[in-house]
Amino acid sequence: MALSFRGGIALEETKKSALLAIEAIPAPAFAAVPFSRKPGERAAPVVQPEDRVLRGQLIAEPETENSVPVHAPFSGIVKEVCTDGNVGAIVIENDFKNALSESVVPFEKPISKAEPEELCEVIRAAGITDLGKSGVPLARRLQKAQGKARRLIINCVESEPALSANFRLVLEKTQEIVNGAKILLRATGIEKAVFVVEKSRQEAAEALMALCGASPNFKITALKSKYPQSADRQLTEALAGKRLSEGQTPLDRGFFIIGVESVFAVYQAFVYGLPVTERVLTVGGDALERSANLRVPIGASFEDVIRHLGGFVQKPQVVLSGGTMTGIAEESLKAVVGKETGAVIALLQGAEDREDSACIHCGRCVKVCPERLFPLYIARFSDQNQWEKTKTWDAGLCSECGCCTYVCPAGIPLLKKIRLAKENLALPKKGV
Ligand code: SF4
Ligand code: SF4
Structure with a gap:
């Protein structure tokens, strides 16, 4: 039986995009490469207007532990360096030569002979984050997990309904992803990796099974197709059969969870020397x-x-x-x-844009909330600007998955109201 968690919503299977192979867009004439300027996540540009840059060249370096290096996606000329607001941008005009930086070199040493710290340094220098999620530097997460994590969980599940990029990546780059997982096992000192796939995406499980199903270091586990299955807390609940309590993280169950795209980026960094571009x-x-x-x-x-x-x-x-x-x-x-x-x-x-009406107390929002909250009450007190009361109804535990809004028959934008409460309580926003 496929594993799952309590709450959430089963959504209609939208297979349309899952059938579409990954295609590359033609290189654009310009790229405005973002870099973080948020306090605690700051990166600083190391190039200036009119500099020539090459593909994979470092263009902004981290100033804090929670930021990552940023690299040029193609060769060309830097036209502008914008440093307004929380996100800066380095604008590069493409010269369409696709000339590679000399810093792009494969990792020469056999992985089995490399020390975990050496591997983490390659991952750090390649600018790999928790791609598609929080943006936390992967190397920092790996270092924190050393000695604590017992299972490497490779999340191949889509973060949202109707998406299929992870599925296509697993299907089209299976060998690369298995090799990336081997590097991560060495970097963390974990012995076993578990690939989690959606039950409805059987082809992904079969592709992985064919390559590593016989290895004692790998396991493939199917999850029921339900949203937000990809969220770390719900994934942990499904795998461990027990919910994380407030303040706990997957590491408290011995899990190090990583998205499949980050695993692919690790492979690219070691085998080709390519940073994330x-x-x-x-x-x-x-x-x-x-x-x-x-x-x-x-x-x-x-x-x-x-x-x-x-x-x-x-x-x-x-x-x-x-x-x-x-x-x-x-x-x-x-x-x-x-x-x-x-x-x-x-x-x-x-x-x-949906028309909303009064709450009819049907309880659907409560039933689907994966965090066991009462969205209707948080929203009601948010409407009344009673922020402290939204706190007593645990607004801070909302993972912002949007399930409550999705099911509400009255069309009440519950998540919008909950986000407003969190802003007024100065609580951190969470992504799924
Ligand atoms: S958005 Fe928040 S309150 Fe609504 S279902 Fe998700 S976790 Fe629960
Ligand atoms: S789903 Fe909507 S109508 Fe039903 S209880 Fe929740 S807020 Fe009220």
Whole structure:
């Protein structure tokens, strides 16, 4: 029987994009490569306008432990270095020569002879984060897990419904991902890796089984297709059969969870010496001419991505960075693909446009909440600006999965109200 967690929502299977092989978009004329300027996550540019840069060259270096190096996605000329706000950007004009930096060199030593610290240093220098999730540097997480983690959990499940980039990556890059997992086992000192796949994506399980099913170091586990199965807390609950209590992390159960795209990035860093300069994402939505799983240079604009797909069938009401459940509405198509952009979705009608009415106390939001909260009460007190009361109803434990909003028959934007409460309580936002 496939494993699962309590709460959440079973969603209609949307296999359409799962059938689409990953395609690369043509290199754009410009990239605006983002780098963090948030306190505690700051990176500092090491290039200036008119500098020539090569593909894979370091263009911003971390200033704090929670930031990562940033690299040029192609060769060209730096046109601008923007340092306004929490996210800066280094704008590079493509020279279409795709000249590689001399810093891009494979790791020469056999992995079995390398020390974990050496491996972590390669991962750090390649700018690999928790791709598609929090953006925390992977090397930092690996160092914290050494000696504590007993299982390497490779999350091949999509973070949101209707996405399929992880599935395609497993299917098309199976050997690379298994090899990346071996490097991570050595870097953490863990003996066994568990690939978790959705039960409905049997082909992914079969591809992995064919390559590593016979090895005692690997296991393939199927999870029931349910949202938010990919979230670390729900994944841990499904695998351990026991929910994490408040403040606990997967490491408290001995799990080190990593997304499959980060595992692929680790492989690329060791075998080709390539830092993170591109990512695979699903692009879709009813406003688009067609959907696709695309490989996109970091810093390419949403406009570049959408143009490649033939543009819009009709003007979208909203373009999301991320999936339909937790994606953030972008104001302009000049928004760019960053290391954490898992999807771009263009919709003719946004969820916030639905007409809402009074709560009918049906209890559906409570039933689906994977964190066992009472979203209706948090939302009610949020409406009344009674922030302390939202706290007593545990607004801070909300993982912002959006399940409550999705099921509410009254169309109440519960998550929006809960986020407002969290902002007023100055609680950290959480991603799934
Ligand atoms: S968004 Fe928050 S309150 Fe709503 S279902 Fe998810 S965890 Fe529960
Ligand atoms: S799902 Fe909507 S209508 Fe039902 S109890 Fe929750 S807030 Fe009220």
